[in-house]
Amino acid sequence: MAQKVTTAVGSVERKQVPARRRFSQRPIDFLTTFAAIVAAIALWHFAITYFEVESYLFPAPLPVLNALIEGLSDGSLLTNGWVTLSEVLIGFSFGSLLAITLAVLITRWRFVERTFYPFIVAFQTVPKIALAPLVITWMGFGQTSKMLMAGLLALFPVLVNTITGLKSVEQDQLDLMRALQATDWQIFRYVRLPRALPYMFAGLEIAIVFSVIGAIVGEFVGAKAGLGYLIQSSQATLDATTTVAVLVVLSVMGLVLHRIVIFAKSRLVFWLRTDDGAVVGV
């Protein structure tokens, strides 16, 4: 966000926002991170060769790179990657939307809260990935079951955080709106919803990572395609090199998805930005 430097009115000082400094530190940070990654890969390489680790236990970096290039050029990583990615995206979208809708209904009407909340609390403690076998039985080996798993894992972090956010309105803000005879809808639109956004995004950040887990676990239990399926089939032939190559793709996918959520957050919740780009939940 552009920080315009404007002269203060009278002797009232404008609050100092150290925006510039952050960027001048970036190149050094980046170099440090890059060096650390290179060092880690080198350490990995020497450890494998020095201890003569068998490749079915854990591969060296170079064969993994080869497997990556091969998988990308013959398209197997791309097609299976797309299968998993689409499961994650659709599951995450539906799960989050459902969660936000539920959160709004729960905080709006007491009886909805009383009806649903006990189940939500009870269901929260169930490890959702343990439901994968059931879900596969219901929905089959296709993509739908994985989307359902991804959505199921996305649902709870978003739901719980959004409920907290919608309930976090300050008394003064409520008094301000009530003094103007604002309707419930106006209070929701002008105060509750925007105020819940930072909380909602805290949930979405967790949810996007959880969705990937959901889709992969679903593919482990039974699938015809996808990165999880690829890991399973490569393990069947003790091909750890392919397994690790898939893991690399998965971590890149997770990283990019997470970054997208963070970016959306920085745009939509711009007013809570601190120096390091993290959002503070007020």
Place this chain on the structure above:
Amino acid sequence: MTTDSGELRVGTRGATNANVSAAALQHVHMTYQARRGENVLALKDVSLDILPKEFVTIIGPSGCGKSTLIKIIAGLVRPSSGEVLLGSSEVTGPSADVGLVFQQPVLLPWRNVSKNVSLPLEVLDSAKNDRRAAVEQLLDLVGLGKYGKHYPHELSGGMQQRVSIARALVHDPDVLLMDEPFGALDALTRDQMSFELMRIWSERSKTVVFVTHSIPEAILLADRVVVMSKSPGEIAEIIDIELPRPRRNEMVNTPEFGAYVQRARTLLNAETTAH
């Protein structure tokens, strides 16, 4: 505004108080239930007539029910018994006739300054064109004409509080209720804001009810200072401040001002040591 108008203000008080007051409290009691179920008397038999365009400050120890009093006038809290009037109509709930200023600015951080000021107009659903003009006018009035596009977190505490004053005035209410509005500001900004507020008040001619902890602030601003006592909160005394207007910083050093301070302090000390 000159000294003349100030004296006029004082002069008219005696003449008009017979029928119309801007706000009035009649035998207001307020009890609320504490955690352990016992009833706590927060306000005891508070009666107060506030005249149109009058500047009344309320001072008292913390916990004397000053804030509750403001909320009662605003219609946000119903008193346990007694009558509250705004103009000639009884207060039964919130009304657009009051503007509220809190100790914290209570700005919506996701709205820029202009949008924060226009909030009451949006909630009250006034025409869009009127909104813009009113917002611009008020931002100029509080000296933030150039800051409409800024966001609250880019402003200092004093500037944020100016925005909240502009917001409280934008729908042109008759009565401005201020609950320790400068309490969170540093001493220098606080002094400056007092004079700003008096300027705004004289330009807009509103009735102001202003709660504060600070004795000099209460005296400097007010036509009348309401001194409250603690538990139960009741009016100990109402001091008429006969200092000429416009008030100036130098007045703080005059013997008259000193006498008012002394009187208020004695009253407050008596009230706090009595328990």
